[in-house]
Amino acid sequence: MKLSLRGVATEARLLLIGIPLLLWTMLPIYHLFLFAISPKDSAFAGNLWPDHPTLRNFAVVFGEQHYYLSHFWRQLFNSLVIALAVGAITLLVAAAAAFAISRLKVKGGRTVMNLALFTYFIPAAFLAVPMYRTMGIYGLLNSQWALIWAMVTIAAPYAIWVLKQASDKLPYELDEAAVIDGASPLQLFRLVYVPLIMPSLVAVGTYAILLAWNEYLYAFLLLSKDTDVTLAVGLGNFLAADDSPWELLMATGLIYALPPAAIYYAFKRYMVAGLTAGAVKG
């Protein structure tokens, strides 16, 4: 094997970028992990690895043995239900809208599309205050439906856009053939359209679920009861006091962060393809 000096130099230069990049990326995440497995008193020692790594923090979290955690399971369940509901409703709304706009060519489709794009680009933080007031008027405040509908509204525009792009690519002959065979629009939707855009549906559904699971601002605005809020808000509540138990917060945070990360890596192919296809085109 010949080791060229040049090759070593290139490799060294690449490592010189790679190592700082790795540190920069992993530092907060490692810090999170470190706290989660440190016993209470040694967590502040500033060591790179705790002297006595422990899973006790997780036991405390799972046993809801701290004031901040008294509704842990309930909040985890809330997060899950709300995320799944948002995913399902978004898929339903977006698939129907994209089908109507792209395949049935309903009138006003372009307007709806433009409105959707408009909503997609307005930052959600700016819509939060009017949304909060409107939910109050609808009488939905402090009901989990408020959060579900708000998140559907935020997730749907992008979903519609991605699905419309995907369905524009399907050949029209398919629809025509199905219509000649006597398919109603509903059958066309169910039997032809949905199976064909399945990959995009997976991407969009995952996107909506993650969006809802990760949301903090809307969750803490629209919900207030400790048994109603999502785990995200539960985590935020740790900030209420300076002497919060960090190691418990970090353990909870780790539990909270794992599902989305796992989902992301499992569906990575779909997610990246969907996202980049949209962006690169523009």
Next chain:
Amino acid sequence: MVFLVFVLYPVAYGFWLARDPQTYVRLFDDPIFPRSVVNTLAFLIVGINLKMMVALALSGFLVQTRAWIRWLSLLFILPWAVPSIPTILSFRFMLNPEWGIINSVIFKLTGDDGPNWLNDPTLALSLAVMVHIWKSLPFWTLILIAGRLAIPGEIYEAAAVDGAAKWQSFRYITWPSMQTLYLTCTIISMIWTLGDFNSVYLLTGGGPADLTHVLATLGIRYLRLDAVDLSMAAIVCALPLVLPLVFFMMKRLSK
């Protein structure tokens, strides 16, 4: 229908709440407001340019086909794949002046106490920008990698045969083909950065003394103070910045 009930009506209602010119006078009288505007602009200008330039450079690094770079790029996505609350709180604790890991390391190395990171407005805002970059860098790098991969490799080979140096092939091949994408990304990222609530709110909470608010968090601050009209007015003030960008993007995407 969903849009009508949950978008149009809230937006219209929001404008209606902010209809009184008197509200704007009160808003401008609040010293926090001009400060927030300046913060927002600084956040935007520094944050976006830094982020996009680093993303452009990193996309060149991560497209390399070495095995260890592939593994690194998988890890590199983590900040974006993980929810922001735990990681931002992790940052916040790292920066705690008394117990945070950063100041303990500084103390170990130099024997001096580190700075009180989040208690200095400028420092705190810079750190919020840093957290924002940490969180959103992977996403934009990913997009720019896709852009780079779309450039046919033969062009680079031909250029290499012609004796082009590395920076020349960047200057004359990569950059011209990525220009549009880079601009699009910058604009989208500008809109989203304007709405970045979490990086500021969870790291500094707007403090110290409400000096690190940006427009996205200011609205919530007024809401907390039970001044919904002020809150809406603050958001309306962000619109001249947001709307042109939004319309520009819509034109691009609805083609």
